Structures are given as C-alpha cells and as structure tokens.
Amino acid sequence: MSTPAAPISPDASLGLECQKLAPESVAEVRREIEHHLATTLGRHKQNATRRDWWLCTAHMVRDRIYKRLIQTQATHSAHNTKRMYYLSLEYLIGRMLISNLINAGLLDTTQSALAELGIDLWEVCEEEVDMGLGNGGLGRLAACYLDSLATLDLPAIGYGINYEFGLFRQEFVNGYQVEHPDEWARYGTPWQLCRPDYTQTVRIYGYVEDRFDACGNPHPVWLGAKEVLGVPYDVPIAGYGTGTVNFLRLWSARASEEFDLQVFNEGGYVEAVREKAMTESFSKVLYPNDRTENGKELRLVQQYFFVACSLRDIIRRWRRSEADWDTFPDKVAIQINDTHPAIAIAELMRVLLDEEELPWGRAWDIVTRTFAYTNHTLMPEALERWGMPLFGRVLPRHLQIIFEINAQLMQRVLAHWPNDLDRMREMSIIDERDGKSVRMANLAVVGSHSTNGVAAIHSELIKERLFPDFYALWPERFNNKTNGITPRLWLLNANRPLARLIDERIGHGWTRDLQRLGELEQWADDAAFQNAFMAIKRTNKERLAEVIARECGVTVSPDALFDVHIKRLHEYKRQHLNLLHILTLYRRLLNNPSLDIPPRVFIFAAKAAPGYELAKTIIKAINSVAMRVNNDPRIGDRLKVVFLPNYRVSLAMRIIPAADVSEQISTAGTEASGTGNMKLALNGALTVGTLDGANIEIRDAVGEDNIFIFGMTVEEVEALRKRGYRSTDWYAADANLRTAIDWLCSDYFTPGEPGVLAPLRHSLLEGGDYYLALADYAAYCACQDQVGEAYRDRAQWARKAILNTARVGYFSSDRAIREYASDIWQLDPLPVS
Template sequence: MPPQQPQQRRGTTARSEEARALERARDLPNSRTATDVDTLRRAFADHLQYSQGKDEHTATALDRYFAVAYSVRDRMMRRWIQTQQAYYKQDAKRVYYLSLEFLMGKALENNLLNVGLYDGMRSALSDLGLDLADLLSQEPDAGLGNGGLGRLAACFLDSLATLSIPAYGYGIRYEFGIFDQEIRNGYQVERPEEWLRFGSAWEIPRPDATVPVSIYGRTEHYVDEKGKLRVRWVDARHVLGMPYDVPIAGFGNSTVNTLRLWRARASQELDLADFNAGDYLSAVEDKDLSENISKVLYPNDLTVMGKELRLQQQYFFVCCSIHDIVNRHLKMHDGFGSFPDKVAIQMNDTHPAIAVAELMRVLVDEQGLEWDEAWEIARATFGYTNHTLMPEALERWSVDLFGRVLPRHLEIVYEINRRFIDGVRAERKADDGAISRMSVIEEGPTKQVRMANLAVVGSHSVNGVAALHTELLKRELFRDFHALWPEKFNNKTNGVTPRRWLLQANPGLAKSITEVIGPEWLTDATQLRRLEPLAEDAGFRRLFRSVKRDNKARLAEIVRAENGITLDLDSIFDVQVKRIHEYKRQLLDVLRVASEYLRLKEDRSYDPYPRTYLFGGKAAPGYAMAKWIIKLVNSVADVVNHDVDVKGRVTVAFLRNYRVSLAERIFPAAEVSEQISTAGKEASGTGNMKFALNGALTIGTLDGANVEIREEVGAENFFLFGLTVEQVAALKKRGYDPWEWYRNDRRIKQVLDALASGVFSPGEPGLFRPIVDSLLNGGDPYLVLADFAAYCACQEEVEKAYRDPEHWTRMAILNVARTGKFSSDRTIREYAEEIWNVPPVRVG
C-alpha cells in the first residue's frame, strides 16, 4: 500500500506544506480513534448510523457486526499507513508471499485480540446491552483455501506481522471460496460459498493500482533499432487485475501488513457495437469470460476447460503480483542491480511457479535486460516451498495448453530448460537419466511442463515443511536436483499461530496458562515449557480437566444443533478432521469404528470405555472415493447411533462444512487426535500441531510432522503405530497382497464382509462395494489393511491410558507444554533469517 504519487506539476513547496500539515494532524490527540470504552461506544454508534444507515430500532445483528468491524478497522488504519511509511523510509527488503490460497477464516475476533481492543469493545457493547459473541457469529468465514496449505499461509501472515517482518501476501479474491458442504442422506453436496454476499468490512479496493494481464495470442520476433533481437506478445486477450487490500495486524505491536487479493475484471465492460446491434449476450461475453478467472476457488480440473481456467488463475495472480512488486521496487531504485537485495519472493507450492517465467518476461521483454543478468536476478529472488511428496500431485501442464494460454511463457520455459540442460551437460554433473528426470519439459506421448522442476531450477532455496518430508524430498522426489545443488535444500517445519489456535480458540486454557506463567508465551511459545512442572500439580490438573470439559460441552451443543445427537461429555472425544483423502486414511478410522460396533454386537460382555468419534472434512468435488468415505462415515453413524444395544458406549458424528471457525471449536474439545496417514505421504500437517497445543493426545504414524511432535512431547506421551516409510517401501517392493490380510485377520474379514453385505447400508446391500473393491482388488494403495491390526492394538492403549484420568491429564499438559516449537513464529523467523535475509522493521 505505497503512498499515492503526488499530482503532476504540483510544486515541492505545496507538497511539503501538505506533508507538514498531515504530520501535525497525526500528532494531535486523536479522540476519534482512541481506545477507551466511551470512544469505542461512540465509534460503534457513529458507524451504525453513518456507515450502515441504521438506528437502534432498525439495525440487524449484521449491521451491528459491521459497525464493530469498521470501528476496529479505523484503529488499524493509522498503524497500516505508518507501517508502509516505515518500510519506505528505511528502504526495507520486503518479503512477497505468493499463494493461490489464504484460508483466513473470520477476522474480527483475531483483530480485536491482536490490536488489544477485545476487552474494551466487549465492555462498550455490554453497556449498550449487546453481546460481542453474538456479533462475532455474524461474520462469514473467508474460505479462500481448500485446507492446510491455505491455513498455513494465513498463520504465516499473522506471524510475519507479529515479528515486524516487512511482508505482503498476494493471492486471488475469489468471489466464491471453498464450497459450503451439505450432507444429504449421508452424501456430500456442494453449494456455493458466498462469503462476499454482504461485502467485507476488511478489504479496501484499490482501482488506481489495476494491472493489465494478457493471455492467449501469439509472439512476434523482431530486431529493434539497436539491432537487438526482441519479442512482442501480440493479438492477446486482455484482462484487468484490480487489487483489494486487507490489513494484517501483528499481535501486541504497531505493525499492520498487507494481504493484496486480485479480482479479475474485463478490459472493457461491454462491446458497445454488439450492444447497439441488439446482441446483448455477445456484448457481455468477454466480460463474463474475463471475470470467471477470479470467480471460484480451484475449479474442478478434471476437464480440459477446468485445467485451462486453473492455469489462467495461476498466471493472472502471478502477473498482477510481479507487476506490483517490480513497480514498487522502481519507485525507490533505478534499475534492477539491487533487486534481490530488496525483494524476496516465496512461492507457496507449485501454483505460483509460473512467476519464474513471468519475472524473466518482465525483465527481458519489458525492461530490456540481457538474459544472463535477468536469470541471476530471478534465481536470487525466488524461494520455493514444496508441500507434497506424491509425484501425481505435482502440477504438470500439457505443452499445447500452456502454449495456447501463455505463448511467450512457453518460449521462455523452453529457453530456461535449454540453458539449464546445456549447463549440466557441459559440467558433466549428471547422466542422461538424471537430466531427463530434471528437465522442465517432460517428453512422452503428451509433452508436459513440469512446474515443480521449473520452481527448483528458478529458485535459490527449496524447502520442505517437516524434517522427514525434507529428507524424502532430497532422497526421492528431487534426488537428482539435490545431488546437483545440495546447498539449495533446507527444512522449515510448519507451525501454527498460538494467538488464533490457543488464545482465541481456547480462551479458558489460555487464561489459565497466563495466570501461572505470564503472557510471554503469546509471542514466545517456547515459554510454554514452564508448564511442565504443573503436570504434577493436582490443582492445575483439575483446572485443566475443567477447561477441557467446558470445551467439550461447547462442541456438544454444536453437534446437538447440527446433527441432532446428544454427546456424552464423559466419553472420550476421538477426532479426525481434515481434508478427505485416501492417504489421510479416514477409511482406517471408520473401519475400526465399524469393527468396534460389530464386536459389541457379537460379544455382549465386551465393555470398552465410552467413546465419541467425530469426523469432519470436505472432499474435492471430483474425488469419487473421498465422497464414498464421507457416505460410509455417515452410514456407520446412522446405524450405530440408532442401535439401542450400543447406546451410551459408541457415538459417531460427521461434522458438516468443516471450516476455520468450526475448527476453533473442535480442537479445544478433542482428547484424541487422529493423525494416521500412510507413512511417507503427509508432508507435514498442521492440524496435528493444533490438537497437541490444545491438550489432545496423538495417535499416529511416523509421518510428516508427527515425527517431530513425538520427539518434542516425548514418546511416552504419543500413541505410535503403523509401518514406517522404510517398511512401506519394503512391503510394496516384495509385493503387497491385501487379500493376505483379509484372509488372516478375522476383524478385517468381518468388517469388510459387513460392508459388502449391507450391514451399514440397510436396503442397499451393494452400496459400499466400491470401497471394498478398492481395498481388495484395487491393491489398497495406502495400506489400510496392513496397518489395521496395529491401529486397533494402539487404540486399546489409548483406552487404557484414559481410564487413569490423572495420568491422562499429565500427558495432555505435557503435550501443551512441549509444542512451543510448532509456533509459526519460529517457522517465519527461520525463513526470514535463513532464506529471505529480511530483518524486522519496528513501526511506531
């Protein structure tokens, strides 16, 4: 959010007088944005009247929410402007975080806490007979992300501001975010998520900073007046990118950073000639095609049109962002000699990888730099974070599609690849097999552009997001690149912000922690270690259990309202919430629940500790097996919850429409955290960190960040089961036959036979045949059956531990005390010091 350029031809004296006048105004006591209760009450009343046009008789709860939000935003504005001024005055190096997803959730409560207004605003509203909590519920979730990737980006923005790191987030202002999930007859049904239906209190439109974006067309090669070979991109279709800025407040400081989200607009609103000729549809066709780019988060890319729109989305936001970054740099510097010293661009996964080619296009085609100079600048500027170990999840674009949408960029990618391969061959650093694997262009029946390879070649840093994940990147996924450039690779274990995921989500526990160790943990999560001795304090253990029970009651009320199920607060709350995917193995969890039910029906003397199984998560619209798993969970729940023989001993619920605000209720209430992915498949996970931070004990495999969580909290405070990465590889190498497990394990055979025969689908006996077939005839790719017996045995250990409440509480307290490493503040500090070389800039 740079200062506006002065009007042309205005004299220096006039500008100086304006600047001095504004400075004097800023230095005056500002009663309008004071933070005492009386002024906050007046601010609320003013916004209700002047911003919403309502009085106390006509105002709705939504009007009152907006009045509160605008009052808070007013108090962030001065800090926001001061932050940008500080960055300009100090000519600070800035971080630009490019992410196609930002799963922000709700902003009001987070902003109230971060800028220190929560108690004051609650008091001001209470004086008016209003409850702040009621107004907080009016805000929709900003669901601009699918899951962990987008939520991680949101946590990073919070930490960047809290650590006073000069930073900007760049993404897309999707009109419709991640879909709202309904459950009809047990099946997932997607509905549009209209988070902008009533507008957003937090965004500031910046039409003056609109950026032109070209797509399609062709290239022309020509020689300029200096005899230099140049390239023009011609006959392109043009789209405009209009930025909307969202303030991101740091906790307990004066820093307010910027999240800039781009909205696609047509380069002209309508074709007047077509309109005058009476062809209205043709007149607005270009407008609709252009604005579709920012319409919906991640279209289904199973069709050619879906893939094309997704590529358009990626280039659109990258083009706008690179344009913005370059313009900001040129306002302060002549040329690009200092560009890597002033700019650090981090690509969050492969979605923004086209930025490598786009920066090269800008530097070479628009700014006239020689290729070699531009390439050195680009490589020194970019960092790449990888978020997946599965080769099939790494983005590839067919050369035909890529060249049709981005003809100039395909030429640049080919040139990058040619020079890279020539250099490797000249230095004899790799054989032909390695060169083929590292090539940015994948040869084959359908030639493809490998975006991950482009990101690695075009970056000075490549990082994984957990220690195990990074080792697997170096050893397997990018082994050839690691052999070539070992110095590029580093680990940055993910983290979550303790402000959102403990202070805001679990105020009872946060207050208890602050009372015994002070508030320093909020910005230095390693201080949580001081809780360790309190695990032996009987009084603190009682308090801890009381807070947990209150949180369980709060979640139980949501389940009663949404699912019509009454939960037993004395039962174990066993929770698995995350995106539905086969590798995350919700199927392993629900098969065990079904097996437990069958065991209870078969053996009336079997008396397990009462347990409540809670599931939640969304399946990608085109992911058939994930949708079958959701249906199975709901069908098992329907059978189990209506069977009087097991009532009070097993309860199952699927929590629909899993989102950030619902997660804030789930994590504090959970007692068992299910982190059971197949070893070697989960890059990191962040839900596992949020559960542990809130005192849930993990049952999990040695996968992703589970490895480091177990190291931190202690093996004795973690329930471990399952095959390791090495054992998974060995089993698959010698030949994995799921039928062998089916024939040799009575429980597996019993539960799969029950699924196939319709025990959990009365009236539709073959309904779950696709799930059974995927396990037995489809090869069970995620080794559900191979880990089933170990998982069941480990769950018995969980139950045994829970039967001793004092012992369980000690374990839970130690989980909270020892998860300080998993603060996103630590992660961002490592990025800033070891990749970006960006120091903090104190504001105010």
C-alpha cells in the first residue's frame, strides 16, 4: 500500500476553474456522504471502515458526475453530433476517486467535509484498487486521451473489455517474478454502471454456406455460429473545467443460455454450467498467455467479441437519427488503437454486405471513410498476425471478406506496379510464408483513411521502413500524432505540492493549457524558486523512500540521486543495459573505496509477460544484484538497487514525482514514442536516453543542455546490422563489459542456483544481442558519469529540472487530441452547459 499524499492546505485550492462548476458547500457534500454511508452501505459512522468511507465518498461524487453525463448525452443527441469511438484493448485508468473529485471541482470541499467527520481523505483513497483494465503505455495513453476528449468537449465514447482479472499481481519470491490473479473487481467498483438494456448478441465459430437468391445468384450465409452476449458496463469520464462527461463502455461476456437445467437436475452439475464458464472466459483476463493454441484462440475471440459488440452499439446509436448509410462516416469516426481492434474493419464490412445488403464498392467506401489506425510499434515481429486455420475456424465469414479485400488490394498493386511480385508479397494481407497467416496491421492500413505514428521519428520510420509500399500507394493517408499525457493526472493529482508552487507563480491556467508552463522559465535561475522546487522533490523522495522501505525492506536516503527505470520489462527497453552499468559502478566502488560519486539509488518497476522467459530472467538478475549490493557493508549507502513489485498507475504516481533521472534507453528505432518519458520530464526528472521515440522531441523541447543523450542513432543501428553485428567482438574488446557479464552470470549473485542467469548471457553473446546493449554499453556508462558530475552542482541541476518542467507543455494529451480531432476525425467541440 502506498503512502498517503500530504494534505492540501486550505489556502492552496487546486483547480479553481473546476470549483466554478460545483459551488456546493461543505455541509452539502458532508450530508451526501453521510446519506450514502447510511442508505447505500447500511453502515453507522461509529463502525464504518476506511473502505466504507471510500465507497460513500465515491458514490457522492458519482451522483454528480452522472447528472452531468445525462446532460452531456442529451446535448449530443439534440445536436445529432458526430461522435468519435475509440477502440482499445487496454485502458490503464488506475484509481479514480481523486481524479473525479478534481474534475468535478469537489476536491477541497470533500477534504473539508471528511475532516469534519474525523476522516482523512488521503487515507481513504488508499482503499481504492487500481482498475485492472490495462498493462502498459498503450492503456495509459488511452486513459489520457479519454480525459482530454472530455476536457475539450469532444463527443466521444471509449470501448473495451470489462476484464474480471487484470494482467496479474506481481510478487517476487527469491528474486523471481511470481504471478497472482489481479482480482481488482472482486468486491465491485462504484465507478461502473451496468447497462443491461444495451446488451448485444454476437456470433463466433460456425461455417459459411452459399445460398441462392431468386435469380440464381449465390450469397454466402454464416451458419452454425455460437451466440455470445455482451453486457455493457459504463465508466463515466468527467472533463476538467467543463460540463462534459463522456463514458467508457466495457463489455462482459455472458452465455446466451445460462445452464442446462435438465443436465443439472440429473446430477451433472459441472456439465450444466460448462458452456457458461467457457463463454465468460472471453472477458476473464487481460492478455491470456498466447504461447498455447488455446491462448491464441482466446485472444482472437476476445478481440472480435469486443469490437463486434462495440460496432453493434455504434450502429444502434447512429440509427436513432439516421437511416442513409452514406451518412455513417459523417456521424461516426472510429479510431483503432493498435492492431488489436483491426478485425472491426472486416466486421463492419460483414454487417454492410450480409445484413444491410449493400454492394461491395459502397460498403468499402463507408468503411475506409470511417476507420483510422494508430500504429504503436516499429518491430515487424510485434505486428499482430493470426494463423489461417485458427482464423478460419473462429471467424469463417470474416476470412472470406478479408480474402476479397486482399484480392482487390492486389489488383490495385498490380496496376500501380506491374509484375512486381515482391511488392505484392509485402503488401498482401495474407502472408504466404511459414504457413498462411492474416496480417492485421496490413488490414488496418488498407481499411483506414488515416494511419498515424505516435512520435515524429516513429511516423517517418513507418513510412520509410514499416509500410513503405503502402506509403508510396497512399501518401495522403500517413501522418504523425506525437503522444501526450494529461496534466490533470500526472501533475495536478500525482504531484500536488509542485502543482501548488506552479499555481502560485503563474496561476491555474496551465491545467488546461500546458504550454503556459513556459512562463516558469523566468524563475529557472532564481535561487528561492530553485530551493522551493527542489524541496518539493526531496519531500516526494522521502515519501517514495517510505514505500521502498515497506515494499522492499531497503532503507534509502532521499539525498541520493534517484535513478528511475519504470516501464514494461522487455529486451528492447534494455533494463539489462542499466544493470550492466550498475555492476560496473559497483565494481568501481569495491576496487576504489575512496571513489567520490554522488550516492545513487537505482529504482526499477516493471512486469514481464508470463510467457516471456528471458524478461523474467532479467528480473531475477536485477533482484539478485540488488540483494548483494544492498547488503554489502563495503559500499554503505553510496549505491542501492531496488525493484518495486506490482508496477501500476498508483505506484507510478509515487515514483515519478520523486525521480531525479528518467531512464529511456531503448535501442534507437524500437520505441514508438513512450509516455513515461513525458511524465517524468513534466515532474522535473532529467532524461538519460537514446535518440528514439519521443526522446528526440523532448530533447528539442527542453534543450540539449537539459537532457543526457547517448548511443547510436537509428541510421547507425541500421548500418551496424548491415555490416554484421557480432556482439562477441564487443565483449572481447571491452574489459569492463566482459567482466560485468562474466561476474553477473557467475554464481556470485545467485549462490546455490548455478547457471540460473545463463539465458541472459546466451542472449547477449551466442544469441547475438539483437537490441545492441553491448554496442551502446560504453557510451551509456560515459553518459552516466556525466549525470553523476552534473548532480554535484545542485543549483545547475535545479535549473535543468525546472526547465524540463517548463518546456514540455507540447506533450499534453490535449494538444494531441486537438490534432486528431482536426486532422483525422473532423470532430468539433460541443460544450455542455
């Protein structure tokens, strides 16, 4: 459990713009809280638990938000407005109480109301469990975008899956990652409202048979399909400083028939509910392990289930005011967040062809004008594809439609590049190599009028390397939309002391116009402001130190440099490169006890996918080194290594405000954008990074003197690979590198477990070190030496940190959403009074 945040002083109100929305008295809010405690929970104040107080406070603010939601939807309907629908398999929302209180303009009022009842709001907030609806950057981006859509008064609805279990709850046992079920919804959540009236029925499996019409023309008919019910649960998304409340609709799978009563009465209790249990597994868990065929099938079923339910819901809403399908793209914009929802393209085609009986050309025009696709990866192996037998078994009619889409695409390619078979193979939605498979990224590009990357370099690499042939065919479809983050969560909520300091200097307007942070530059050299800024950083470090002591049993000094590496555990994000530097620094300290360096605390937090064995080995390696380093009396407190378990939004909100250094060290050309780099810079952390993803734009924004860049560029990485990269040559040529690898993979750090880290050594040497950690090692170590030297000059470090906060206003999700709305969706704001 995280440490409660420091209370906000009564004279330091946050979000005055929001306060105008809800001029309610403390007495009114207190009365509503007490009302819900008695009538909703049936509890008396004398025996109410902290969870009871959290629930009744959540119900109080939910009542107000739902009134605004009703008004918002009435306004949208009255104006027959165009809406944007965001399809994403992940929404990493985290905790909602404080965010909702801020956006509803009730934070200070509620804190005072609870204080009158003898209750501390911040202690109450710790009872809330993070909503387990996402895993990493993809889901966190989606959550930021929902916040900005509502804040900008843009009519929008998010769609996803109402997972019963999140990815997993992570624990470390003897340094190993152990996965436990993330039962985030075990006791329900006050933020969701079931909408059974909008339940949708979708079909999967079955077969296709040609039926002939009166004129003897064949028409494919999907028969023998299994029916599944999708029950929607809505989560309100309140805008900040506005009357708009959009919502996120999440689908739970239910069997069309609950159980076989006859079998049950005959004593076959398990058999009677087997179908129900299998069907409800569709929305059971986020990202089932796809190393097995059953796991792959479940993932495909999940994706189709949620997009089919969503499309039916979108069409139902459109039909309330429209009947002519040609108007559909004028009223509906659908954004595909990565390839997971790409099957929606084939599903809408199926509806238009089979159910609405539109001709192919008209249906395809509607589809391509409706959909837009955001790509989130540059690595071809990460682009989703499905084996043909599996796809045909689960979605037989959709496979037929995809074949026809592909046939028409190949005709277009052939007309544009006659006899270019190689180009046809690359562009085909059907991959003929290594057994036939369906390329979902190709389907997404072909079926969308817009394909965007999420950072300037990423978007260029999409055009040059990932989809060069599609770009040559449709250059007008490709564009860039650099990611952004919501300042409401990642500064106003996560770092309230810094938000107060900013308010004192430039007012509250930055919460809706992050570019206003640039006004802070005038105080970057002001000693008093530097001292205040760094005092807040130290307080945040003290709070994080308490979390580290509680979670890891390690005492760290808040005066040390906090070096933070928080993101999904993956080879391309190169946590193992960070570890090699730690080992090098550790060895230097042991061999030179008088070495004068600033004390360093290296902080990791990440989850490895359950089936990603090498990533789990890296976790074991970091924890094993941490155990040795943290208990070595020879270096005392000059070096500490901690790996905080169960990384999640609420934990990130503790780590990010406390960070001095932000590790963004992916191999150049592998990270699409990143958003952690933006959150950390916004909170005054200095980036150590490669020229990858949004790091390049952050460098340009904050200035080269206020960031630490190292390593190869995208062009240098490509040139090295073309020449033939031999990691063993780099290993042999660098004594420090060689010693670090040999030492790590000996039994020194893993006594009693010989060879347990051998897979890591193999990946770096015999395995070829695909992500070039060895090639960037020397540059990374030299860069880290520069960081240590810079940290000695506290005034200059404070100046750099302030300028990072002041200059990252561009990376607001509000800016990103405005660009999507104007350039892709043609979506206008509709204020709600």
